[in-house]
Amino acid sequence: xxxxxxxxxxxxxxxSKPGQPHRHCGSVHAHDRELALQxxxxxxxxxxxxxxxxxxxxxxxxxxxxxxxxxxxxxxxDKIYRHPTFYxxxxxxxxx
Amino acid sequence: MNSTQLEQNFESxxxxxxxxxxxxxxxxxxxxxxxxxxxxxxxxxxxxMLPEGNWITRAPSLRRKMVLLAKVQDEGGHGLYLYxxxxxxxxxxxxxxxxxLTGKAKYSSIFNYPTLTWADIGAIGWLVDGAxxxxxxxLQRTSYGPYxxxxxxxxKEESFHQRQGYEIMCVLAKGTTEQKxxxxxxxxxxxxxxxxxxxPTDDKSPNTANAIKWKIKRxxxxxxxxKFVNQTQPQAELIGLxxxxxxxxxxxxxxxxxxxxxxxxxFYQVIAGNGPCNKARLTARQKAxxxxxxxxxxxxxxxxxxxxxxxx
Numbered sequence: 291x292x293x294x295x296x297x298x299x300x301x302x303x304x305x306s307k308p309g310q311p312h313r314h315c316g317s318v319h320a321h322d323r324e325l326a327l328q329x330x331x332x333x334x335x336x337x338x339x340x341x342x343x344x345x346x347x348x349x350x351x352x353x354x355x356x357x358x359x360x361x362x363x364x365x366x367x368d369k370i371y372r373h374p375t376f377y378x379x380x381x382x383x384x385x386x
Numbered sequence: 387m388n389s390t391q392l393e394q395n396f397e398s399x400x401x402x403x404x405x406x407x408x409x410x411x412x413x414x415x416x417x418x419x420x421x422x423x424x425x426x427x428x429x430x431x432x433x434x435m436l437p438e439g440n441w442i443t444r445a446p447s448l449r450r451k452m453v454l455l456a457k458v459q460d461e462g463g464h465g466l467y468l469y470x471x472x473x474x475x476x477x478x479x480x481x482x483x484x485x486x487l488t489g490k491a492k493y494s495s496i497f498n499y500p501t502l503t504w505a506d507i508g509a510i511g512w513l514v515d516g517a518x519x520x521x522x523x524x525l526q527r528t529s530y531g532p533y534x535x536x537x538x539x540x541x542k543e544e545s546f547h548q549r550q551g552y553e554i555m556c557v558l559a560k561g562t563t564e565q566k567x568x569x570x571x572x573x574x575x576x577x578x579x580x581x582x583x584x585x586p587t588d589d590k591s592p593n594t595a596n597a598i599k600w601k602i603k604r605x606x607x608x609x610x611x612x613k614f615v616n617q618t619q620p621q622a623e624l625i626g627l628x629x630x631x632x633x634x635x636x637x638x639x640x641x642x643x644x645x646x647x648x649x650x651x652x653f654y655q656v657i658a659g660n661g662p663c664n665k666a667r668l669t670a671r672q673k674a675x676x677x678x679x680x681x682x683x684x685x686x687x688x689x690x691x692x693x694x695x696x697x698x
Contacts (some may be wrong), residue, residue, distance in 0.1 A: 295480065295682070295686065296479045296480060296483075296682070297682075297685065297686065297689075299473065315535075315539070316467055316470045316471075316532075316535075316536070316539075317470040317473065317474075318466070318470070319479055320685075321685040321686045321688070321689035322685070322688070322689035322692070325685060325689075332463075333463050333466050333467070336459070336460065336463060336543075337542075337543070353409065355409060356407070356409050356410050356411070357411075
């Protein structure tokens with residue numbers, strides 16, 4: 291196999307409409323930022339799916355790991371008072 | 387976590403119809419099965435650009451040319467979604483390309499047939515994309531997350547493909563005697579290979595048992611093939627075309643069509659490399675890869691020179 295490469299891997303995030311968050315939709319290969327953006331546009335927005343694109347080298351993404359899901363997110367599990375449903379308010383209350 | 391526990395977590399996710407994601411533990415064989423299936427799906431999209439690409443310069447009108455260009459471009463894009471999904475399983479793009487070009491990996495047998503007339507473009511959009519849609523709708527519920535999400539994107543884009551094909555068939559079927567004959571001839575040649583797209587019968591399909599157990603496949607080859615015949619025969623009848631199957635007969639009891647047996651010898655021959663276009667397809671792919679090398683080199687060397695890359 292040759293040393294010929296496809297460039298590094300970039301993760302692609304698309305904002306579908308102004309005001310919306312960017313959502314991950316897949317990856318592209320490219321040698322630099324400009325080509326990564328253009329490739330992402332060509333691959334992931336052929337049907338007006340986006341008003342903004344972010345590309346990030348995949349190596350720069352830090353993620354939580356599935357094995358640690360339990361302990362990492364544990365602190366929130368018993369704090370149900372963070373939800374509005376925990377609170378009793380009188381019947382007939384409005385604007386709350 | 388020990389290996390039994392990892393295995394149990396994996397099984398319990400499957401049992402609850404939860405998706406398996408790239409960083410989740412998975413059995414080696416599940417990973418291998420998916421790498422093979424997803425990469426061959428990707429190769430099929432890219433090789434599939436060739437039979438239709440053959441008619442871009444000869445499309446009968448500007449509108450038809452624009453539409454065919456858009457379709458072929460979509461297929462390239464679909465291949466890219468699927469290569470990206472395959473790469474999350476721990477294989478590189480270079481390895482994937484190498485597997486295709488050396489013949490180590492397969493692609494869908496349907497693309498080893500030639501496009502002889504403009505009507506073939508109609509038949510492909512209608513029947514081949516139709517069969518692919520059936521398979522891909524089912525795969526939207528596949529257990530591996532990146533594959534399922536790629537399927538959702540692809541399904542959204544695929545419906546125009548089928549309509550453009552069927553529209554071509556409609557126009558030809560309502561046209562001159564020669565045009566109608568051309569449409570019927572294309573249907574005659576593409577019908578059986580399209581049925582074979584669903585793979586061998588369930589009892590002869592070696593990978594189906596694992597695919598169903600691991601919820602990679604959610605319906606069997608025969609189930610999908612039956613659905614396809616049921617849906618497609620009325621579409622042919624509606625435009626006055628005739629499905630080339632003397633055994634095709636409505637079965638009221640099962641509320642579906644009984645149909646004839648595909649030529650499985652032909653199927654295995656084509657898979658083994660003896661179809662009409664196998665050599666031509668790989669030659670074209672190799673040529674495209676070789677002819678594109680200067681672009682990759684130029685991009686790499688520009689990036690290096692201008693230091694606008696983030697460290698590779």
